[in-house]
Amino acid sequence: MTPQQPSLPQRCQIAIIGGGVAGLSTAWALARAGQRDVVLVEAESDCARHSSGLNAAILRTLIDEDPVAELAARSAPFFEAPPADFAAVPLLRPVGLVLTADVPEKAAALDLAAARTRRPVERLSPSELRRRAPFVRIDAETAWWMPTDGVLDIAALTDGYAHAARALGVAIHTGCPVAELIVEGSSIVGLRTRDGRELRADQVVLAAGGWAGRLGRAAGSGVELAPMRRHLLVTAPDPRVDPDWPVYWNVGDTFYARPESGGLMICACDESRVDPDRCDVQSEVLELVAATAARHLPDFADAAAAHLWCGMRTFAEDREFVIGPDPDLGGLFWVAGLGGHGMTTAPAVGELAAAALMGRANTGLLAAFAPGRAGARAAAQEPGATAG
The missing domain is CATH 3.30.9.10 (D-Amino Acid Oxidase, subunit A, domain 2)
Incomplete structure (x- = not known):
């Protein structure tokens, strides 16, 4: 059962759009690192209703893309031994994984x-x-x-992130669809919900899966993502x-x-x-x-x-993740385009995003996923031209 939530505040330090595993892991990592005044908004009545809840729940850490493989290797220990009280059941059933290639x-x-x-x-x-x-x-x-690879318990993982983030002070607001980002000059200063409420924030994190590219583009970002x-x-x-x-x-x-x-x-x-x-x-x-x-x-x-x-x-054109500050719009940060490896890399993605938001990131690893790279700014036009 979703806990009763207070009314949406008018202001916070960091607002996260999207209650899938990208947004939840980032929110938890921020709170665990000491960041306070974090608000997460999710359009659906519960978190993890779309990509995060409809995937194959497979942990596959042997990946032939170096930066993503690094995130997978960093994430695996979390699944094997999550923090105490994070989940009531194991997150991983290590049945093993056979990986083949016939080309x-x-x-x-x-x-x-x-x-x-x-x-x-x-x-x-x-x-x-x-x-x-x-x-x-x-x-x-x-x-x-x-x-040591195998099958993940997606419900336990996403519920664990939501529960742990709330326990550390993150305000999670479900049933709160975002209509648009609030733009002032060349900066994003908050978000506006479909029912007209505004949440002002020092930083806005786009972790809205298939909807992230649409929201960003409508606000003037050059980042392009393709939902598949x-x-x-x-x-x-x-x-x-x-x-x-x-x-x-x-x-x-x-x-x-x-x-x-x-x-x-x-x-x-x-x-x-x-x-x-x-x-x-x-x-x-x-x-x-x-x-x-x-x-x-x-x-x-x-x-x-x-x-x-x-x-x-959801992918960028070059199929690498999109994590980091928007190159054109101040105050906007991306955690999106996680494609087919979002669950496998979720713990490390959240930690990397949180560190960057707090000015403590591994800049070498973050550079591989920079929203300003050519492969994140040259995708074909996404169907549907309006936000929301």
């Missing part, structure tokens, strides 16, 4: 990432691949075993599925699967540009899912679909 260039990138990672990793022979993931049938160029739709499917329960099987992920034609609710959760990693207000299921994707599943999991190719849904993954 030579992808295999080379994956092998390089495996050589660089600080996480436990083991190369798999074809026979070992079959032993680790007996439901998979694929001729892989390379295969790796990540024994992706579908996930859970098959009907099947007695052949072992709930302790590992996560399987192929980075060639991009496909993943893991046990869920007695069946298999599968994703063909489809991607299509979407208006964040109209992210609806496209039933025709079932053909793609079936064809890709038949290639990787032929024994389950005819499994019936029990549940099909979609969520959003």
